[in-house]
Each structure stands twice: as structure tokens, then as C-alpha cells.
Amino acid sequence: MPTDCITFQSSGYFTPIMNDYLERKPHLNELYNRFPTLESFGEQFKEKQAQFDAKTRMVLVNELQKQYANVPTSELTNLHINLLKSNSTFTVTTGHQLNLFTGPLYFLYKIISTINLCKELKAHYPEQNFVPIYWMATEDHDFEEINYFNFKGKNIRWNNDAMGPVGRFSTAGLQDVFEVFALELGNSLHATTIKNLFEAAYLQHENLSDATRYLANALFGKYGLVILDADRSELKRQFIPFVKDELLHQTAFQKVTETIARLKAYPIQVQPREINLFYIEDRLRARIVFENGIYKVLDTTIQFSEAEILLELEEHPEQFSPNVIMRPLYQEVILPNLCYIGGGGEIAYWLELKSYFEASKIPFPILLLRNSALLVSEKQAKKADKLGLSWADLFAKQTQLLTAQTQLVSEFPIDLTAQKQVLKAQFEALKRLAMQTDKSFLGAVNAQETKQIKGLAHLEKRLLKAQKRHYADLLSRITELQNELFPNQSLQERQANFSTYYLENGELLLSQLMAELQPLAQNFNVLVLP
Numbered sequence: 001m002p003t004d005c006i007t008f009q010s011s012g013y014f015t016p017i018m019n020d021y022l023e024r025k026p027h028l029n030e031l032y033n034r035f036p037t038l039e040s041f042g043e044q045f046k047e048k049q050a051q052f053d054a055k056t057r058m059v060l061v062n063e064l065q066k067q068y069a070n071v072p073t074s075e076l077t078n079l080h081i082n083l084l085k086s087n088s089t090f091t092v093t094t095g096h097q098l099n100l101f102t103g104p105l106y107f108l109y110k111i112i113s114t115i116n117l118c119k120e121l122k123a124h125y126p127e128q129n130f131v132p133i134y135w136m137a138t139e140d141h142d143f144e145e146i147n148y149f150n151f152k153g154k155n156i157r158w159n160n161d162a163m164g165p166v167g168r169f170s171t172a173g174l175q176d177v178f179e180v181f182a183l184e185l186g187n188s189l190h191a192t193t194i195k196n197l198f199e200a201a202y203l204q205h206e207n208l209s210d211a212t213r214y215l216a217n218a219l220f221g222k223y224g225l226v227i228l229d230a231d232r233s234e235l236k237r238q239f240i241p242f243v244k245d246e247l248l249h250q251t252a253f254q255k256v257t258e259t260i261a262r263l264k265a266y267p268i269q270v271q272p273r274e275i276n277l278f279y280i281e282d283r284l285r286a287r288i289v290f291e292n293g294i295y296k297v298l299d300t301t302i303q304f305s306e307a308e309i310l311l312e313l314e315e316h317p318e319q320f321s322p323n324v325i326m327r328p329l330y331q332e333v334i335l336p337n338l339c340y341i342g343g344g345g346e347i348a349y350w351l352e353l354k355s356y357f358e359a360s361k362i363p364f365p366i367l368l369l370r371n372s373a374l375l376v377s378e379k380q381a382k383k384a385d386k387l388g389l390s391w392a393d394l395f396a397k398q399t400q401l402l403t404a405q406t407q408l409v410s411e412f413p414i415d416l417t418a419q420k421q422v423l424k425a426q427f428e429a430l431k432r433l434a435m436q437t438d439k440s441f442l443g444a445v446n447a448q449e450t451k452q453i454k455g456l457a458h459l460e461k462r463l464l465k466a467q468k469r470h471y472a473d474l475l476s477r478i479t480e481l482q483n484e485l486f487p488n489q490s491l492q493e494r495q496a497n498f499s500t501y502y503l504e505n506g507e508l509l510l511s512q513l514m515a516e517l518q519p520l521a522q523n524f525n526v527l528v529l530p
Contacts, residue, residue: 138167
């Protein structure tokens with residue numbers, strides 16, 4: 001079975017708002033700026049170019065040069081950083097938490113989507129330059145979301161009681177994690193590469209931000225990826241006017257709340273707060289609230305008058321951290337960005353933000369759903385062929401898959417839909433007869449119809465159950481294969497870590513993903529690894 005793809009919508013793993021966005025449903029048009037096509041980027045970079053000035057560019061370049069001062073940097077990454085000085089250079093950005101050892105597979109897919117889109121844009125717009133950015137979510141604080149990864153079904157966990165922004169967490173204690181992981185890996189050539197990568201990233205860097213930068217650079221530096229930690233004073237200084245507006249006027253709350261009111265047909269991804277800011281120190285990240293004329297930092301004794309908090313902002317902008325509502329604006333203020341690439345949940349909350357961007361007079365970026373992939377071994381592909389399964393079959397929910405396969409191989413029909421239709425037609429005739437004679441019979445006819453339809457449905461269930469027992473061996477093999485490809489009956493990319501596949505395929509894993517994933521195609525790729 002060859003490498004293939006299916007549409008995001010037909011995969012069954014995307015939410016209604018994402019399916020409607022991908023299908024460009026008109027009622028969502030006002031929630032985004034431009035849909036991601038090659039042609040739409042031309043207007044996007046003109047808009048961004050008019051807003052983004054040379055001074056802001058130099059602050060960004062200087063900060064990146066500082067962050068890369070002690071990082072082995074590829075020629076292409078160095079070139080990309082220097083190109084950012086030019087007003088004809090733009091970024092494409094993805095963001096991700098600082099998951100231990102990259103966390104789930106889709107970390108790779110986000111970054112590869114970003115790199116490949118930059119290549120496509122350069123081919124289409126040769127006079128401009130496009131730089132792929134990985135925005136490290138160093139200011140997050142939910143350690144329980146990032147302190148583990150899964151390797152061949154086993155949970156590799158880092159136990160730590162650290163507090164505050166995760167990027168500042170000490171890597172002390174990761175030696176124990178490394179020793180556990182190393183035993184699981186074995187001693188093959190690729191296992192040694194993985195061990196060296198983990199050791200160099202986490203045991204030779206003092207904090208999680210530096211460790212993650214090293215790791216992402218080791219994997220993608222040769223493709224020109226630029227990695228940014230925005231938890232920096234000089235970058236935050238450019239965001240001061242927007243933080244001040246949030247403290248004094250709560251514009252984000254007002255605008256996002258108005259947008260949410262127009263999204264009643266969908267589950268809301270994130271809710272705004274009256275103040276969408278945290279106050280941060282090395283071991284503190286706590287919400288700022290406004291109560292009785294005083295700005296307070298929750299769960300602490302820290303508080304400010306209006307004059308005091310505005311002075312604190314001017315003197316220490318690095319201590320003000322945007323939450324999920326304001327972080328996208330911060331990104332677009334400090335980057336010459338054209339497009340944000342994210343997962344379905346991320347794009348859904350970005351769709352809440354356009355009116356806030358308009359009020360802030362910052363161009364709203366193009367929103368692109370990242371690539372998704374299902375990695376399949378040749379052995380698994382051969383199993384699927386032998387079982388007569390298509391990739392679309394394997395994406396189905398397991399109960400639906402097993403029922404459909406039972407119906408397909410059964411030597412007699414166990415779907416009684418045709419019989420139900422015949423029965424309903426007969427009862428329609430009886431109802432007409434009842435209306436012509438004694439209308440009091442109509443209730444009895446309806447009751448009898450319901451009873452007999454239920455009887456057929458019960459027989460259908462018994463037939464299906466009996467046939468599933470008859471074909472138990474076949475269905476067991478189908479179940480086993482689907483469970484291998486969809487662990488815990490969820491997407492592989494949300495469960496597995498890249499090391500599982502790197503152990504078997506080495507650098508070929510990344511090179512094949514780079515070759516196959518096409519960000520603007522918007523398909524769910526199925527990749528058979530040799």
C-alpha cells in the first residue's frame with residue numbers, strides 16, 4: 001500500500017469549526033484575514049511591510065544574535081537571522097510548548113510545515129525572503145503538560161516541583177530521566193544518536209529554554225529554522241503600549257467577548273479574562289487582577305496602584321507575560337510575520353482574535369492548519385493490504401470499522417435496512433386504510449409499526465453479534481493493526497514521540513517528512529516508512 005493522504009475533513013479527527021474553516025464557510029469569513037493560498041501571501045506581506053519598521057527589525061535581530069551566541073548555528077540559520085534586517089524579509093511562525101524531548105510527534109510536523117511553507121513562498125515570490133520561526137512557549141507554567149513523553153507505549157516522566165515560567169526551569173534531575181530512557185533505547189546505532197541528542201540537550205544546558213533550543217536546532221538547524229525565546233526584556237519593551245492598554249482599558253476582553261458571541265454554534269476554545277496578563281519572576285507566574293482600584297497578583301502579597309504598575313511596566317516589562325489571548329498579539333508585534341501555523345485547537349482560538357487585532361492596529365496573520373501524518377511501517381502496510389483495508393477504513397472509529405468489515409465479509413446480508421423500508425411501506429398503506437375507515441385504528445397501527453421496526457433492529461443486532469463471533473480471528477487482526485496505528489484509539493501524532501521512529505529509520509525519518517509534507521495541500525498524510 002503506497003504513501004497516500006486523505007482530507008482533514010474525512011479523517012474524522014477535526015472539529016466542526018476546523019472543517020468549516022477549511023471549507024471556507026461564508027459565516028466564518030469575518031474571523032480571519034486571508035485564507036492560506038500562495039496568492040493571498042502577496043497582499044499579506046504588503047500589509048505587514050507597511051506596519052513593521054526597521055527599528056523593530058533590529059531589536060529582533062540583535063536579540064536573536066544574543067540567543068544564538070553559544071549555539072552551533074548552520075549557515076542557513078545565520079543567513080536567515082541577518083536577512084531579517086531587510087524590509088523584504090518576512091517570517092512564518094509556529095509555536096509549541098517546551099515538551100520533554102519534543103513531546104508528541106506533531107512537534108515535528110509543526111516545524112516541518114513552517115520550513116516547507118517558507119520554501120514554497122520563496123519559489124513563488126523570489127524577490128522576498130521567508131524565515132521559519134519556532135516560537136518557544138517559554139512563559140507557560142503548566143509543567144504537568146510537558147514533563148513527559150511516550151516511548152513505545154511507556155511513559156518517560158520528569159518529576160520536578162519547579163514553579164514559574166517553564167523556560168526558566170533548571171534541568172537538574174534530568175540525569176535520572178536519561179538513565180531510564182537509555183535503558184529502553186538499547187544499543188543500536190540510531191539509539192546511540194538519540195542518547196547523545198538527549199544528553200547534549202538536557203544534561204549540558206542549565207534551563208529548559210536553552211535545552212529545547214539546542215534540541216530543535218540539532219534537528220532542524222540545517223533547514224534554516226530560527227528559534228525564538230520571547231521571554232526577554234528588549235522584546236517585551238516593544239509590547240509596552242499594548243500591555244498598558246490591557247491594564248487600563250481591557251480591550252482584549254471586550255473584543256474577544258464580542259467575537260465569541262458570534263461563535264455560539266461551536267465550542268469555545270478559550271475564554272478571555274478581564275486582564276489577560278500574568279506577573280512573572282523566576283519561580284512565579286500568577287494572574288494580574290484589578291480589584292477595588294488596586295492591581296493585585298493573585299496568590300501573592302504583590303499589589304500596585306495604577307501609577308505604580310505603569311512604572312513597573314516601564315522599568316521591568318519582562319515581568320509582564322501575555323496569556324493565551326494576548327500572546328498572539330505579542331508575536332505579531334515583534335515579528336514581521338505573515339502566517340501562523342498551528343493545530344486545530346490553536347487555529348480555533350486564533351479565530352476569536354481578529355477584532356482585537358483590528359482594535360490594536362496590528363495586521364492579522366494568515367492562519368494555516370499544520371500538516372498531520374500517520375507513520376506506517378512496510379509490515380503494517382502489508383497487513384492492511386492483506387486484510388483488504390484502505391487508509392480511510394483505518395481512520396474510522398473502531399466500532400464502525402469492525403461493523404463495516406463484518407458486513408462486508410458476511411456470506412449473507414446482516415444489514416436489514418431494506419427489510420425495514422419494505423415494512424415501513426406496508427405500514428404506510430395500513431395508515432392510509434385506517435384514515436379511510438376508522439381513524440381510531442391509526443394509533444394501533446403506529447404502535448404496531450414501532451414494535452416491528454424495533455424487532456427488526458433487535459434481530460439485526462443479534463445477527464451482527466453472531467457474525468462478529470464467527471469472524472473473531474479476522475476482526476482481532478483488524479483491531480490489533482488499528483490499535484498499533486491509533487494508540488488508545490487516538491491520533492498517533494498525539495501519543496508517540498519521534499524517538500520511536502528515529503530508532504528504526506534514523507535521519508531518513510526527517511528527510512522523508514520534509515519531502516512529503518506539503519503545508520498548503522491541507523491533507524492528512526499517510527507515510528509508509530521503508
